[in-house]
Amino acid sequence: MYYAQKFNLNPADRIVVPIFQTGITKHHAIYLGLGLYGYEWIAENHANQGVRIITAEQYFNEHPKISRIERFIGNSYQRKIAIENAQNLKGKQYDLFKYNCEHYANEIQHGQAQSGQVSGFFILASLFVFGCLIAAK
Numbered sequence: 001m002y003y004a005q006k007f008n009l010n011p012a013d014r015i016v017v018p019i020f021q022t023g024i025t026k027h028h029a030i031y032l033g034l035g036l037y038g039y040e041w042i043a044e045n046h047a048n049q050g051v052r053i054i055t056a057e058q059y060f061n062e063h064p065k066i067s068r069i070e071r072f073i074g075n076s077y078q079r080k081i082a083i084e085n086a087q088n089l090k091g092k093q094y095d096l097f098k099y100n101c102e103h104y105a106n107e108i109q110h111g112q113a114q115s116g117q118v119s120g121f122f123i124l125a126s127l128f129v130f131g132c133l134i135a136a137k
Helices: 002-007 056-062 076-088 101-110 116-136
Strands: 014-018 026-034 040-046 050-055 068-070
Touching (some): 002 026, 040 056, 040 101
Antiparallel strands (some): 040 050
């Protein structure tokens, strides 16, 4: 329960960490809670391995800086279902545009696999192309 106490985490809370030093892009993971033998567990959609479940110790060793914690909103039953869903998706393939870590975390916390980072990228890319087309006229 070290990480739960240190970061005031409850099962199904989202942990958001910076991917690069710029902090512009973020990595999202779900705190699963305490398991057998006293280990704390985290679920994440890893770019190379897909959805995986790792110890909180491993996760925080890989991601020592936290941007924010997004609390799960729901009752204890909904929290239990969210944790079951997080575990049931273990092994699902990562896809940067269709199912990245943010899609996964949103699916667990809100029931919809969406990524604001991907949406923002496509909006910026569309504006850039539109701007180039206008400038070319």
